[in-house]
Amino acid sequence: MTEDTKVKYEKPIPLKTIDNAPYWDAADRHELALQKCNTCEGYNHPPGPSCANCGSTDVVWENLGNDIRGTVYTYVISYRPFLPGFQNDVPLVIAVVALDDSPDVKIMGNVLHGNKDNITVGTPVKMVWEDITEDRALPQWELL
């Protein structure tokens, strides 16, 4: 595939930082990794240099694999493309999803391929990974 035939990805690509790189590296492999606190044993998401719950810096990464289920905690439907690249995606469902196995962890993403009229608070979804470049992927959601 030559440079000319690639579809250019125009949307923002999340930056990897020292705090979040394991999260995005796992996403690139189509897996979910979460930061976990060794002191209070809770997940710390979004990740940071220390636990948002107890302040401990004794945090590690746990791989949760690729079978991730959740329920819609809240959502909005965007009818206007506020950034370049989204003009063909509207209306776009942007959801905050609580993980079934750990409801305190909420992960934002788009609900892809679904009828927006079928989405409400409590709708069950599963995580999918959208390949956006040759080496990057975004965690997203699909209706179960």
Ligand SMILES: [Zn+2]
């Ligand atoms: Zn903690």
